[in-house]
Amino acid sequence: MLKRTAIYEEHVRAGGRIVEFGGWEMPVQYTGLLDEHLACRAAAGLFDVSHMGEVHAEGRDAEGFVNHLVANNVAKLSVEQALYTPMCNDEGGIVDDLLVYRRAPDRFLLVINASNTDKDFAWMQKILARERARFSDVRLTNESPSYSQIAVQGRNAAKILQPLVNADLSAIKYYWFKEGTVLGNVPAIISQTGYTGEYGFEVYLPWHKGADLWRALMDAGKPHGLKPCGLGARDTLRFEMRFPLYGHELLDNTNPLEAGIEWTVKLAKGDFVGRTPTASLKERGLARKLVGLKVTGRGIPRPGYPLYSPDGAMRLGEITSGTHSPSLNLPLGIGYVTLPHAADGARVLIEIRGTKIPAEIIPTPFYKRPY
Amino acid sequence: MMRFPADYKYSKDHEWAHAQGNTVTVGVTDHAQRALGDIVFVELPPVGRVLKQGETFGVVESIKAVSDLFSPVTGKVIEVNTGLPDDPAQINKSPHTGAWLIKMELADPSTLDGLMSAGDYSKYVESLG
Structure with missing residues (x-):
């Protein structure tokens, strides 16, 4: 229904x-x-945007719990301040991206994606059950309705x-x-x-x-x-804006360091879910990263289209989102590209309906507001 | 209520076919352009290509969606609307007239006879909701 x-x-x-x-x-x-x-x-x-989900996390240990749940640093939030953060799984993949609002020292509002609401709430409950000894005073409620x-x-x-x-x-x-x-x-x-x-x-x-x-x-x-x-x-x-969207750029097997939201990952804040694999990925070095692409041939990039090296020999990744940009009036895409082929100015090919079309990696955001 | 020209024939893939003698002009219907939204890309076949009824001959893309074009009849491409790729929004503005896609030389008249009339297509579109 x-x-x-x-x-x-x-x-x-x-x-x-x-x-x-x-x-x-x-x-x-x-x-x-x-x-x-x-x-x-x-x-x-x-x-x-009423379809978005809302979860309340309240209690003496709410700050510690939410900070354990997400990658960004909730402890730094003042009352009346919000932040954007990924919520990782134990492998460092992304369960969802969310907003955390600090309504009081011990009261948080977590705003999650509509299609992930049930999955996210179940995940939060699972983490809370696992860490109950540390976070005994937390009430978690799904207030989406x-x-x-x-x-x-x-x-x-x-x-x-x-x-x-x-x-x-x-x-x-x-x-x-x-x-x-x-x-x-x-x-x-x-x-x-x-x-x-x-x-x-x-x-x-x-x-x-x-x-x-x-x-x-x-x-x-x-x-x-x-x-x-x-x-x-x-x-x-x-x-x-190259803002990532869950289900496109963000998936349970993409790490926030790859997804262009490394600024939300606070490895120094202490332990959090997904920290160990994320820290080790950082140490090893990324294998791929999310980039912006401008088509220099004719065609519009769409999710799932494969990306290749300029000689067409090596598969470098794929498009995660793409369209004809209404503001710039240009076909643009974003996608994951294997390093070290992901530098600004690098050329790639996008396979569009069987034909490899030239494109160039360009800086993002594509659009900057003029005021 | 959408209006579809009475002297055209229509496919269930939402292409129209307008026969004048042995030449059939092909386009997408007003229903199709509305469903697609703002059209920003069109790719058409070269002149000389032979198409079977139902065969893919090109693509139209809106900002949000990609849609294949299917030949409504069997025949050979004899003319292409070459101005269209530079101004694909024409398809939104005049789908039944100025923004025709290709002209074909009809090879199998029975493929034309099997298409829907304007009235039947109108009912078909209604039935899709």
Whole structure:
């Protein structure tokens, strides 16, 4: 049985084309992917991300437990601060990537991918059971059904959201948040986060208030060029930033050091799940890494397309995400390439429907916001 | 409601075929371009290629999806819309007219006769939901 967010009816009313995604019925686009993508880059985009999962970790040992669970350093978080982190398995592969919000010294909110919610929660419970002796005072609850989550992304995000919230948005720094209210008296978490590469905010609020906030934002956004954006634009926006996506760049057999998110791996913080294999990979040296690719021939890279050396003799890896970039109007890809063939400027071939097409490794992000 | 030209024939792969004498012009339907979304790439066959009905003759790609093109009839490619690869978005704008893909010389008229009428195709699209 597919799930629907509290905002589902609004998507249908707005002409959203509904598709199945990670067990949810979600809009893939409304007016058109290109239109929505460019609106978010030029003005603002509105995203229903209520399908994301939310887990509470609370108690005296919550900090220690969450810090053991993820690769980034949760102990450094202040109250009202958030971070992005992978959660590794015992082999150093990735179970999921998530956001950790510190709501109080002993209260954390973990935001996980929709399609991984059940798997992640089971994993967290397993790790907690395994480490109970060290982390005796932790309550772990899957609160996903309690939350709606809406993202307002783009340079006009604050102008649109500010009239609807009690917190001063200009005082919320990147990856910080406030606990306040929206729509007068609805409790909400408002963070300066998002996965588009634009300035913007994400709002967490009680599930049943999701549609009210969505409608209010659609109205408030009209004079500011706001468009509702589906999963299609969400994917191309994150792609242009080379932000990794679980199931594409991040898998249970990819290590965060390879995936271009080595900055999230804090080997010096002490033990955490997946630390030993990750430290040993770092010592041995990586065998491959995630790179950005620009097609110099004709064709669009797509997930799974093989990558070869310029003479076509050696297989170097494969594309994990690829599309025609709406902002740059170019066919671009990201993929894993064997070292030492992964340097910027290096040439490779992408096999597209049986033909090897030339491409060049280029620096990422592909897109940089101009403000 | 989508409208499909009454004098065209349609395949279940969402290509249209417009016969004038022995020449058949081929394109993708309005339904197909809508389903694909913003089209950013098209690859067409060389003139002279002989195609069987149902055979792949090229590809169209939107930002999100890749879709093969299937020949609606059996015959030989005699002309290609060479402007299309430089402006694939034409397929979104005028799928039934300006953005034709190829012209074919019909080799087997029975392949044309077996295609759907505009009315039948319209019902077929409805049935897909």
